[in-house]
Amino acid sequence: MGDRGRRQDGVTRRSVLAGAAALAASSCGPRSASPPLRFWATSYEGDYAPHLMPAFTAATGIKVDVQSVPSTATHEKMLTAFAGGALPDVFVLPSGWIGEFAMIGALAPVPALDYVEDIVPSALALAQIEGKNFAVPWSAAPQVQFYRRDLLRDAGYDTPADTWTAWREMGRAIKHRRPDEFVFLTLLNWPDTLFSMLYQTGMTMLRERDTRGNFRSPEAEFAFAFYLSLFTEKLAPRALSTEVQDAFAAFAQGRYAVWPSWPSLLLDLHRRRAEIPRERWGVARLAGPNGFGPAAMIASNVAVSARTTQPESAWALVRHLTSTATELRFQQLIGNLPARETAWTLPQLQVPMLRPFAEQMRQPAMAPKIVEWERIQIEVQLVAEHVVRGLLTIPQALATIDERIDQILAKRRALVEAGRIT
Template identity: 60%
Template sequence: MGEGTTEWTRRAALGLLPALGLAGCASRRGSDAPLSLWAMSWEGDYSPHLMPAFTAATGIDVDVQSLPTTASHEKLLTAFAGGALPDVLMLFNGWVQEFATIGAIATVPSPALVADMFPGVLASTQVGGRDYAVPWSVAPQVQFYRRDILAAAGYDTPPEDWDGWRRMARAIKRRRPDDYVFLMLLNWPTALITMLSQAGSTMLRDRDTRGNFQTPEARAAFAYYASLYADGYAPMALSTEIQDPVAAFATGYCAIWPSGPTTLKDFARRADIIPRDRWATARLAGPHGIGPVSGLSSSLCVSTQTKRPREAWALVRHLTSAPSELDYQRLIGNLPARMGAWRSPQLADPVLRPFAAQMWQPASAPRVIEWERIQAEIQLAAERVVRGVQTLDAALAALDARVDRLLAKRRALVEAGTIL
C-alpha cells in the first residue's frame, strides 16, 4: 500500500470515529477483543492486508476469518441461529435480502456510508427502500477475446449482437475447425443468466413466487445458448473436464471467454503463455446489442448480534473507502463500487473500460432467498437441453415445476401476507 493511500485511509477512519461516537477508542488500544470479520473467496483471503491502517488509526484489532465460498451460506445461517455471527460479515449481494428478512443484519446508520456508489449496485443491497449493506467488491462480466484469432477471421472486436456473434463464430470455426469459439462450461451459470437478462426475461412471476421460464424471452435465451453447443462453437464440457481455462484460452482452444475481472490477475500471472498483446476485453453481446450483465458482487454488513456496532461500522467505512477498494483491485482484480475510485489513474487501463461501462448496467436478479438454488436449476435444465436429454419445451416446463417447488414456502408467506 502506498504512503499516500495509507494516510488517506488513516484520516478517513479517524474522521469517522467521532461521527460514530468512538472518540477515545484509540486510547483503549488492546483493551477490547478484536473485531471479527468473516468474508469469502479472494476477499476473505486478502482482507488482512487492509487491516493495519485501520488498527493504526483506531487502536482496534480485527480477526479475519476466510470462509470457503461453497459452505459460507450455511455457516452464516448456522451462526445466526446460534447467536455467533461475527461483528462484520461479507454477503454476496443476492443474499442481502435473505439476511435482512431474518433479522441478521442491521440497517446502514448513515447515508454517507453509501454515498457515491454506482446506483445499480447499491439498489441490489436495499430492502424495502432501506440500506442494509455497503457495496464493496464488484465483478461484472465482459468478454475476453483473442485479438489475433478474431483478426485472422476479419474482426477487430467482437460484434455486439447475437446474430453478429454467430457470424463471427462461423468465420473463426472455418479457419480453426478443431477448436472452439466460446468458453462457457456447462456448470458455469453466469453466461446463461446474462442471456436471460439481456433477452428481457422476467424469470419469476406472481410476486416472485413461481417460475416463468416458458415465455418467448426465456425460450429465446435458452435456444440461443443451446445452439452455440449444437453448432460446435462451445465445448460440451464441465469445469472438471477443462480445469485450466487460462491455458485453454492461451492455446487458442477458444477465442471468446465471458468472465469477470479476477481473470485479469490470472492473465497477469501467466503472461508467459498469454502475452498482453494477444487479448482484449469488450462488453458482452446481447440479442440486439449490449445490455445488462450478471456478475458476482459482494457487500459488507454489520450483524445485529454485535456488541460493538459503532466500531463495526467504522471498519465497514474503512474497507469500503476508495483507497481500500483500490488496494483490493490491485490485490484481487475485483472492482470498486464507489464511483469516486474510478477517477484514479490506476483504473485507466483500456481493458477496464468495458467493466466501467458495465457497472452502470448490471443485471437485476430476482430478490428471493432461493435464488442461488434457482440458478443451479436453470443451469441443470440448460445442460439437459445441450446434451439432448430433454427437448427445450420439456426442460422449460420441468424447470418451472422445480422452481415452483423451491418457492413453495415463499408463496405461502406471500399469500398469508407475511411478506410483501
C-alpha cells in the first residue's frame, strides 16, 4: 500500500529512539525514580503487548506496566477511570471512541504531525476528529470473507462471487450439495456484515447534520432485504453466538463455507491449523450489490491521557508502539495489520492472503463520527434480529430504527440547533 520509501531500518531505530534519546540519557537521574508508565489495551493486544516492551525499556530505561482489559468492560472502565482521575498514561482506543474521549477532555492532542505521517489514509481518516489528531493509528482491520476452498470448489467455484446476486447463487449451490449444513457464518449478534451491506449500497446512515436516522431509505431496504434472504433460504442460521459453541470448529468441520470476519481470525487459523490445513481456506473481499465496495472497518489507536504526569515518556512509548518495526512484530504475534504505509511495502506483508485486506483498506466505509454511534449500532442489530425472526417486517423495522436513533440523538439535535456543536 503506497510507496513511501523503504525505510525499515531507519524506522526501526527511530521508533524507539526518536523523542526518547534524551530520556535514555537521563535515565540514571530523576528518571530512574519515576513510576512505570501504565498502558491499557484489550483482547489479544493487551495479552501480547508485554512482548513489545523489552526493546522500549532497553532503549529508554522506561518501564511499562501493561494491563489487559476485558473488551466487554473497556468502555465503562475507561470512563470510570477518567472520572476518578485514574486513566493510564497510554491506552488503546477504537476509532469510534476517540471523539467521545476527546470531547470530555481525556486525550492529549498528538504533539507533532510526524506521529501520523506515513499512516494508511483510511486509518487516519477514521481516527481524526474534525481534522485534528488525538490518537495515533496502530492497526487497521477491514472486514473480508474467509472461505473454504474445498467446499466452494465442490460447488463449482474457485473463489467467492463478487456481487450479491452471484454470492447468494453460490450459497444455494453449496447448500444444494450439503443440505444439512449452512453456508454463511453470519450470526444475529454480529452486526458487522449487515453494516457492510448497508455501506455497500452507498447509504447515508444519518441525516440533518447527523441528528436523525436515515434508515427509511431505498438503500437500507435493499440491504435489509438481501440480508434477510440469507436466513429465509437457510443459508445462514437464525442463531446468536452463544448458540454456537465454537464458531472456529464449525468452520473447520465444514458446517459453514464462508465466514465474514476480521484479520484477527488469521491468528486462530494459524494456531489451529491442525483442524483446518492452510490449503483448505482462502480470503476474499466481501461481495457487494454490483461488485466490491466499502466494508466495515475497525482500527486500534494509541492515545495519551491528558492528565499523564509523564508526557514525554508517554509519547515516546506511542512512537515505539506505532513504528513500522513494532507493528510488523505485532502482525507476526497476533495478526494485527499495520497502520503504517511503509509496512505494506515490505516482504512480510506481500503475501497473497493479505492482499484482500490491503485492497479493502483503500475503499473503507466511514461510520458517522458521533459519540452515540456505538449505541445506534446496537439498536440496529437488535431490530435486525427481530426482522430475521419474523417479528417485524422490513418497513416496520426501518421505521423503528429511525425512531430509536432520533431518541438517542435528541440531546445532540438540541445542541446542534442551539449552535453549541457543529
